[in-house]
Amino acid sequence: MTLGLYISVPFCRTKCSYCNFASDVFSRALFQNYVERVCGDIEHASITAEQMGGDFENVVNTVYLGGGTPTVLDSAQLEQLFVTIRQSFCLQPETEITVECAPGTLTPKVLDVLLRCGVNRVSLGVQSFVDAEAAAVGRLHKRTTVFDDIERLRAAGLTNINIDLIAGLPHQTAESWEQSLTDAIASAALHVSVYMLEVDEDSRLGRELIAGGTRYHAHFVPDEDTTAEFYLEACKLLNGAGVQQYEISNFAREGFESRHNLKYWTRQPYFGFGVDAHSMLEASADPYILLSAEEGHLHERYGSSAPCEMTAANIEAVRFSTPDSLDEYLAGKPLNHTLVSRQAALEETLFLGLRLTRGVDLKKVTAEFGADAVSALAASIKEFEEIGLLERWDEVIRLTPRGRLLSNEVFERFIAVPAA
Numbered sequence: 001m002t003l004g005l006y007i008s009v010p011f012c013r014t015k016c017s018y019c020n021f022a023s024d025v026f027s028r029a030l031f032q033n034y035v036e037r038v039c040g041d042i043e044h045a046s047i048t049a050e051q052m053g054g055d056f057e058n059v060v061n062t063v064y065l066g067g068g069t070p071t072v073l074d075s076a077q078l079e080q081l082f083v084t085i086r087q088s089f090c091l092q093p094e095t096e097i098t099v100e101c102a103p104g105t106l107t108p109k110v111l112d113v114l115l116r117c118g119v120n121r122v123s124l125g126v127q128s129f130v131d132a133e134a135a136a137v138g139r140l141h142k143r144t145t146v147f148d149d150i151e152r153l154r155a156a157g158l159t160n161i162n163i164d165l166i167a168g169l170p171h172q173t174a175e176s177w178e179q180s181l182t183d184a185i186a187s188a189a190l191h192v193s194v195y196m197l198e199v200d201e202d203s204r205l206g207r208e209l210i211a212g213g214t215r216y217h218a219h220f221v222p223d224e225d226t227t228a229e230f231y232l233e234a235c236k237l238l239n240g241a242g243v244q245q246y247e248i249s250n251f252a253r254e255g256f257e258s259r260h261n262l263k264y265w266t267r268q269p270y271f272g273f274g275v276d277a278h279s280m281l282e283a284s285a286d287p288y289i290l291l292s293a294e295e296g297h298l299h300e301r302y303g304s305s306a307p308c309e310m311t312a313a314n315i316e317a318v319r320f321s322t323p324d325s326l327d328e329y330l331a332g333k334p335l336n337h338t339l340v341s342r343q344a345a346l347e348e349t350l351f352l353g354l355r356l357t358r359g360v361d362l363k364k365v366t367a368e369f370g371a372d373a374v375s376a377l378a379a380s381i382k383e384f385e386e387i388g389l390l391e392r393w394d395e396v397i398r399l400t401p402r403g404r405l406l407s408n409e410v411f412e413r414f415i416a417v418p419a420a
Helices: 028-043 045-052 075-088 108-116 131-136 143-155 174-186 204-211 215-220 224-240 259-265 287-295 326-330 342-353 362-369 371-375 378-386 401-405 407-413
Strands: 003-009 059-067 090-101 121-127 161-167 191-196 244-247 250-252 270-273 278-282 315-321 336-341 390-393 396-399
Touching: 003 075, 003 259, 028 045, 028 075, 028 270, 028 326, 045 270, 045 278, 045 287, 045 315, 059 075, 059 259, 075 108, 090 259, 121 131, 121 143, 131 215, 143 161, 161 174, 161 224, 174 224, 191 224, 204 215, 224 244, 224 250, 224 401, 259 270, 259 342, 287 315, 287 336, 315 342, 336 342, 342 362, 342 407, 362 371, 378 390, 378 407, 396 401, 401 407
Parallel strands: 003 059, 003 270, 059 090, 090 121, 121 161, 161 191
Antiparallel strands: 191 250, 244 250, 270 278, 278 315, 315 336, 390 396
């Protein structure tokens, strides 16, 4: 199975108040050391895969540079990353290559290197087309900046563009949210991602909201019900404009779904490099490699157990991740590691598959995990159908529009379903 590559670039021009990612503003003096470390990890990917108990695949059909803001790197550093990727992996001719960009960071030099390196998809972190809303959370661009970037991308032949939007930002109203959606549609972007504001302790805005404070414009954040209404309005307007929803947070014109992100939701293998980068590989067919990898990581428990409790035949995949701290990553802190059992693989198949509007095919689940696994789902499926969170078409189950708003409640029920 072909591989997807994810490269994390945790550097930003400014740290947005809502951001809960492992990214921040760092001195440019760190950039080159970081790039060299990531390139070294890419070059040693096959060794890492074996150490983690994974099956290494050299053929790649998606590459995704995310962050952070990859385009804050200078053109030579971006090119160094792409050259190393192509020297270390075999990229198929039709490989989807995505780079995340903050509006206003696409300098002529950066745009030129993206084209020379084969980038064919750009994701713009717009979040809001309303200047006051963008400024309130620390975004540095204006509405006109976004449209200028889109025009220059198209003029250069880069037409596969995604726009990120966030529902629930401070000062957002029904009218301003409709304006952002209208602008996103008017931009003719082929893909739009719509996220509802996350409130947790991993962002400054989230902490302030939890504390009931007023910093970062927290007292102007719409309530949960209003944010949910904004999300439903996005579904209505985007679907009506032909940008069809295919995942809880993602919409695309036909044929322009994110092939890289689909790997995550359909449990295809991917390899991540850089700070807070996650990987999932198929388990090695060699039981010695698998169990040796587990012996070195007995402290990890989710989805795995000690070798005496889990046989190689019961291991479906391996997951591992890098530290979420730049200092720890550069210092070489060991990877976090998990062996994914059949039980964990079943759970992932259900809650990741239900994120997609096409849903989960229970016939395929039966074929892979056994009839008992599907039988164990029957009561929960019926209950969620009755309360309007799930719908069933023959052997396919999928979330309803209301179910997407309450998806975590559905997903939690499908955890700990016994595999055959």
